[in-house]
Amino acid sequence: MAGLVSRRRPSGGRTALALVQALALVPLALPLGPLPALAASALSAWRLNREGQLELRTAPDLPVRAYYEAGRGGIGPRVWFDLPGAPLRTRTIPGSGQVRQIRVGQPTPDSTRLVVEFQPGTQLDPSALKLVGTARDRWRMDLTGLAPYGQQALGEGDIEAPAATPAWRQGPIGAPQPRPGGAIGPLSASGLPEVDRGRFKVVIDPGHGGPDPGAVGIANLRETDVVLDVGLQVAQLLQAKGVQVLMTRTSEVDVDLPPRAALANSSGADLFLSIHANALSMTRPDVNGIETFYFESPRARGLAQAVQDEVLAVSPGSPDRGARTARFYVIRRTVMPSALVELGFVTGQLDSPRLADPAHRRRLALAISRGLLNVLRQGP
Numbered sequence: 001m002a003g004l005v006s007r008r009r010p011s012g013g014r015t016a017l018a019l020v021q022a023l024a025l026v027p028l029a030l031p032l033g034p035l036p037a038l039a040a041s042a043l044s045a046w047r048l049n050r051e052g053q054l055e056l057r058t059a060p061d062l063p064v065r066a067y068y069e070a071g072r073g074g075i076g077p078r079v080w081f082d083l084p085g086a087p088l089r090t091r092t093i094p095g096s097g098q099v100r101q102i103r104v105g106q107p108t109p110d111s112t113r114l115v116v117e118f119q120p121g122t123q124l125d126p127s128a129l130k131l132v133g134t135a136r137d138r139w140r141m142d143l144t145g146l147a148p149y150g151q152q153a154l155g156e157g158d159i160e161a162p163a164a165t166p167a168w169r170q171g172p173i174g175a176p177q178p179r180p181g182g183a184i185g186p187l188s189a190s191g192l193p194e195v196d197r198g199r200f201k202v203v204i205d206p207g208h209g210g211p212d213p214g215a216v217g218i219a220n221l222r223e224t225d226v227v228l229d230v231g232l233q234v235a236q237l238l239q240a241k242g243v244q245v246l247m248t249r250t251s252e253v254d255v256d257l258p259p260r261a262a263l264a265n266s267s268g269a270d271l272f273l274s275i276h277a278n279a280l281s282m283t284r285p286d287v288n289g290i291e292t293f294y295f296e297s298p299r300a301r302g303l304a305q306a307v308q309d310e311v312l313a314v315s316p317g318s319p320d321r322g323a324r325t326a327r328f329y330v331i332r333r334t335v336m337p338s339a340l341v342e343l344g345f346v347t348g349q350l351d352s353p354r355l356a357d358p359a360h361r362r363r364l365a366l367a368i369s370r371g372l373l374n375v376l377r378q379g380p
């Protein structure tokens with residue numbers, strides 16, 4: 001058994017948590033602090049989506065240990081996660097596609113083990129498995145090598161539940177609970193997926209600009225400012241990975257819609273992403289959420305879903321409005337797979353302060369970049 005351990009860095013905050021061979025890890029290992037005694041399992045929810053992304057929701061600020069064991073004989077490879085606290089009941093959930101089954105076990109009286117067992121012969125690259133903390137109570141692992149779309153989505157519990165806050169901060173049940181600032185640490189640029197350098201071209205289209213500010217929301221937050229900042233950061237992150245980026249605008253200028261699509265179509269780009277923020281009436285601060293649009297093609301749908309999943313992962317508590325079809329000009333008239341992401345509502349009481357926060361916009365840029373790079377890796 002190759003024991004693989006991940007943990008937070010002592011500085012706190014969010015770091016990409018590489019799974020490291022246990023042997024190699026020993027000299028670098030830092031002592032795990034004493035764990036609070038927990039009556040119940042720290043595992044609140046899990047989901048394995050069709051793209052092979054495994055997400056966990058846990059009690060906040062706890063270590064999660066991840067392990068990998070290669071397949072042998074008639075047994076497929078396994079990935080598992082140990083968390084403090086006993087499960088309410090042990091159980092086995094039948095899998096689908098390359099996932100044979102998922103088990104929730106109790107290896108010791110006060111711990112929970114979530115095991116993902118794959119079909120015999122499934123090829124996973126353990127060096128590519130990374131357990132990434134995306135919030136104080138959220139974790140994600142891309143099961144790289146798992147054929148995409150080979151399985152149904154699997155899961156238990158409410159993975160979309162608002163992020164946990166310490167008990168003394170919780171308001172009445174049902175009351176909106178904006179996250180405390182800074183609770184979500186940065187994903188890291190160095191943790192972004194690698195692609196063949198010099199091979200891909202992507203068009204980034206920050207919506208609106210110049211005399212057209214787009215939506216204007218709470219505290220005069222302007223869509224154009226949000227999406228230009230995020231778009232420029234995405235461009236810089238992709239360029240650092242050797243992706244050629246064309247931007248439809250890089251400053252506060254107004255570009256009409258046909259030139260945006262024409263630029264994309266004449267560029268021979270592999271992907272097109274338009275970046276926007278939503279708005280509703282100022283009297284509806286209760287409406288928040290992330291949505292991504294595409295037009296018709298399955299490849300565009302895959303792109304939209306990838307971006308949607310990544311943006312959601314850094315926007316805990318903001319509702320998933322889905323990857324959906326729409327007839328917006330820039331996605332209808334572009335010839336390559338294209339999508340339009342709405343990063344949240346500038347009029348929403350949860351989304352708006354986040355969109356105004358440069359640290360959150362950095363996370364959005366990292367999330368979008370991750371989604372785009374993963375799509376490029378799989379062949380757009």
Ligand SMILES: [Zn+2]
Nearest residue numbers: 207214276277
């Ligand atoms: Zn817009």
